[in-house]
Amino acid sequence: MDSNEIYAHLQKIYCTILKKDQVTLTDETTAADIDGWDSLTHMLLMDSVEREFGIKFKLMEIMKFNNVGDMVACIQKKLAAK
Amino acid sequence: MSLRNKLYYSLINNSSHNALCIQGCYCNYNQLSERVACIQQTLINHSVSPSRIGIVLSDTVDTYAAIVAILLLGKTYVPLHPSHPAERIQQIVSQADLDIALTSSALSNLENITCVDMSSLIADGNSPIISKGDFSNSYAYILFTSGSTGIPKGTPITYGNLDSFATGFYAIGYQLTPQDRCLQMFDLTFDLSVVSYLMPLCAGACVYTLPDKGMKFTNVYSVLEEHTITFALMVPSILSFLRQYFSEIHLPQLRYSLFCGEALSADLVTEWQKCVPNATIDNVYGPTEATIFCTWYRIDTTGTVGATNGVVWIGKPMLGVNTVVADDEGNLIPTGEKGELCLSGNQVTKGYLDNEKNKTAFFTLNGEQYYRTGDLVLLHTDGNYIYCGRSDHQVKIQGFRIELAEIEHHARTAFGCHAVAIVFTNPQGINQIELVLETEATNKSDIASTLKSLMPAYMLPAGIHFVKPLPLNINGKTDRKELAKQIAIAI
Numbered sequence: 001m002d003s004n005e006i007y008a009h010l011q012k013i014y015c016t017i018l019k020k021d022q023v024t025l026t027d028e029t030t031a032a033d034i035d036g037w038d039s040l041t042h043m044l045l046m047d048s049v050e051r052e053f054g055i056k057f058k059l060m061e062i063m064k065f066n067n068v069g070d071m072v073a074c075i076q077k078k079l080a081a082k
Numbered sequence: 083m084s085l086r087n088k089l090y091y092s093l094i095n096n097s098s099h100n101a102l103c104i105q106g107c108y109c110n111y112n113q114l115s116e117r118v119a120c121i122q123q124t125l126i127n128h129s130v131s132p133s134r135i136g137i138v139l140s141d142t143v144d145t146y147a148a149i150v151a152i153l154l155l156g157k158t159y160v161p162l163h164p165s166h167p168a169e170r171i172q173q174i175v176s177q178a179d180l181d182i183a184l185t186s187s188a189l190s191n192l193e194n195i196t197c198v199d200m201s202s203l204i205a206d207g208n209s210p211i212i213s214k215g216d217f218s219n220s221y222a223y224i225l226f227t228s229g230s231t232g233i234p235k236g237t238p239i240t241y242g243n244l245d246s247f248a249t250g251f252y253a254i255g256y257q258l259t260p261q262d263r264c265l266q267m268f269d270l271t272f273d274l275s276v277v278s279y280l281m282p283l284c285a286g287a288c289v290y291t292l293p294d295k296g297m298k299f300t301n302v303y304s305v306l307e308e309h310t311i312t313f314a315l316m317v318p319s320i321l322s323f324l325r326q327y328f329s330e331i332h333l334p335q336l337r338y339s340l341f342c343g344e345a346l347s348a349d350l351v352t353e354w355q356k357c358v359p360n361a362t363i364d365n366v367y368g369p370t371e372a373t374i375f376c377t378w379y380r381i382d383t384t385g386t387v388g389a390t391n392g393v394v395w396i397g398k399p400m401l402g403v404n405t406v407v408a409d410d411e412g413n414l415i416p417t418g419e420k421g422e423l424c425l426s427g428n429q430v431t432k433g434y435l436d437n438e439k440n441k442t443a444f445f446t447l448n449g450e451q452y453y454r455t456g457d458l459v460l461l462h463t464d465g466n467y468i469y470c471g472r473s474d475h476q477v478k479i480q481g482f483r484i485e486l487a488e489i490e491h492h493a494r495t496a497f498g499c500h501a502v503a504i505v506f507t508n509p510q511g512i513n514q515i516e517l518v519l520e521t522e523a524t525n526k527s528d529i530a531s532t533l534k535s536l537m538p539a540y541m542l543p544a545g546i547h548f549v550k551p552l553p554l555n556i557n558g559k560t561d562r563k564e565l566a567k568q569i570a571i572a573i
Contacts, residue, residue, distance in 0.1 A: 019526075019545065031297065035530070039298045039480070040512055040544065043323055059327035063300045 001079055006053075006072050013048045017041055027069030053079060085248050086241060088284040090154055090212040093118065096286035099260050102143055103290045103309065109143045111286070116205040117147035121184065122155060124203055128182060134158040134224070136175065136183030136195065139270045141291050144200040146279060148184045149270075153280075154210055156217040156241065160224045161270045162192070166538045170234060174226050177236050177435055218242030224435065225273055225370055228476075228541065230487035232495070236435035237370045239273070244280075246428035247373040250400030251281060254364070254378055256338060258313060260286035265314040267292055267302050272482065273370045274342055278315055287313070299323035306333055315340040315366075317481035321350045322511045331357040342366045342375055343481030345469060347511060348389035351381055367396035367469070370483070371443075371453050373429045376403045377467060388466055395466045396459070403427045406452065407461060412445040422473055423459040424452040477505045479513050482540040486515075489543065492536045493517060497529065500552055503543065504566050506573060516569055517543035520552045547572055 007025060014023040018036045031037040037045070049071070050056055055078040065071045083091075097112040121144070125135065137148045139161050152159040160178045162171050175183075175195055183192055188199045222241045226234035258264070264282040266289045268275035282289045290309050292301045299320050306314060311333075318341050324331065339361040341351070346365045355363060368375035379397025381387055388395040399405045406414055407421035415421035424445070430453050433440040444451055458470040475486040486503040493501035500520035505513050519529070526546045533542055547569045555561040 030295070032295075035527075036544075039323060040508075040514060042297045043299075043510060043512075044508075059300070059303065059324070059330045062327075063296075063304050066296075 001076070003072055003076065006075055009052055010049065010068070010072070013045065013052055017044050017048055025068050027067060027072070029068040030066070049075070054082075055079065084217075084241065084245050085280065085284060086153055086156065086212060086217065088248075089150065089280070090210065092284050092286050093150070093210055096260055099286055100288040101283060102146055103288060104141055104143060104146075105291070105293060108288075114143065114147055114150065115210050117144055117200075117203075118151045118154065118210040119208040120203045120205045121148050121151040121200060122211060123206065123208055124198060125151065125155065125157070125182075128198075130181055132157070132180075132182045134160055134178055134180055134221070136160045136162045136178070136180045136192075137270075138162050138164050138183050138185040138192065138197070140164070140186040141294055142186040144184075144186045145270070146283075146289075148200060149279070150283065151210070153222060154212045156213040156215065156220055158221040158224060158238070163269070163271050163538065166271075167535055168193075169536070170538065174234055174236070177226075177234070178224050218245065223276070225271060227370055227483050228485040228488045230475075230485040230491070232488055232491040235439060237431055238435060239370075239373050239431055243373045243429055243431060244276075246402050247277075247376075247400075248281070248284075250376070250402055250429065251277070253401040256281070256313075258282055258285035258287050262287035262312045262337075263309050264289050265302070265305060265311045265316070266290060267298070267305075267314075267316060267320075268481075273374050274315060274317075274481065277374045282313065303327075303331070306336065307331075310335040312336060313338045313340075315342060317341070317343040318346045318350065319344060319480045319512050321354055322347075325350060325353065325510075328353055328357055333358050334360050336361040339363045340366055342368070344478045344513075346394040348387045348392050348394050350511070351394060352385050352387055355381065355383075355385060365394045365396060367467075369425075369453075369455050369457075371431045372403070372425045372455075373431070376400050376425060376427075376429055377405070379466060388462070388464075390460075390468045390470075393469060395462065396469045397466050399425075399427075400429070403429055404450065404452075405467070406447065407459060408445075408447075408452075408454070412447065412452075414447075417461050418463070420458055420460050420470055423455045423457045423467065425455060426450040426452045475503075477513065477515070479505075479515060479540060484515070484541050489515065489517065489537065489541055492533065493519065496532050496536060497521065500560070502552065502560055502562065502565060504562060504569065506566070506570070514544040515541070516545045516547060516573065518547045518549050518552070518565055518569060520550050521548055522550065523548040545569075545573060 093115045100108045101111045101114045102109045182196045191197045221238040224238045229235040266278040279289050336358045363381040365379045366375040367377045377396045379395045404426045460468040489503040490501045502518045553561040553564040
């Protein structure tokens, strides 16, 4: 899956969890840029992302996500290894 | 020895030890002392010599140095959170009667009050000083909690209250040394921060605060792991967040793992026990009014946990704390029956800043003043208290104490309609607030941004719902249970 496809999936997940009509995600986006993305919703987001892509993040991996780009790279890596 | 004296000698005796690790930068006791001394000089030389001093909080050495400076002088600190709405900060400034506030940057000036930018103060080679005398009846700090009328409620805690807390803390057996590394994950407007920085600093240990970027629960874990933390007081919701990763977590260096601020789930804590094989795990309980915490329950190392309905007991009172269980009129309730937990002893505040609030919150029994916690408990035959919920609409969200009535007050005033705040526990076991407005559906993001200008972030609802008309019960009051059912479908 290329990163554009991953982003399309992510935008959908973020809209559902954050109850928004539109969420713009880029490689540089962080939680601070998006209203409502806090500890509580983060957990729900990670959970939905894992289910959507059929992958499982490790705590160490989540800790190293500095922005959405890091997460997308991790998703790609895991999908490639499947 | 009083805590003030302990703190003073700790600064003097631990000079080259690390005192604080903030955003990955260390500050030793010597460096901390220099900052304390120059802040003290500024306060002493200030024209009005204030007894109460505001601190505009930031995660800096100077914020902690300001607290230490004020405590050693026997004065009172009042934390002011720069991200809270301006109106709320002004209410606190006026209730606490503040003329001066210390800030860590020239940018965080407040209106109607003299702000001293600590970053402009230059260490002048002076040493910290400690005011001599008996300060046991002087206020050490005043914290403001959620008030049901929309006005924050000021709870003053004296040096005598703090010393009693410390006596109880040491009597439990907590022993911190200069070799300890301690987690400080709490907002300084919240009194669990006080035990998290003050007890380590009095022992010459090092205090680690959380990185300001990223998610709180991953930050807590990264500090625990990276700095091999030995003493950690946390809110139970951190465990709910980390639960799915427990199999990856191994923290053998953790000696003390304390939980406070919310109901602790027995399942969760027994699983956590495997992650922290060498830690003593205690569930501690207490309202701000009784100085940090005042009862404790130790989780058995064999994994047997005293719990009722899956919630770990809050245990027995600390040394010097007297407890009774009473009904609405202040009559004692027989052992084993449910009632309101009431507290007395030197740890308990003598009263709120606003005297009006004291009439309902305190009562006298056998010559002792008791504080009504609003928490319902049962006394087990073995002497442990069992927590059974609230007698009112106060809730805890990730450890923050919130009056649902305050949220409703702000929403009602701002939008001119009935407003009901309801707490839901999500499938991960985390509490969240949903706000229901009795009005036609309108733009949710406009409503959210209005609420943001009125309340601190931790009070903001996770979701907004429109229900018109609100369901009523047979008494004609809003039927909260029915309403909760109706909106549960929408969450």
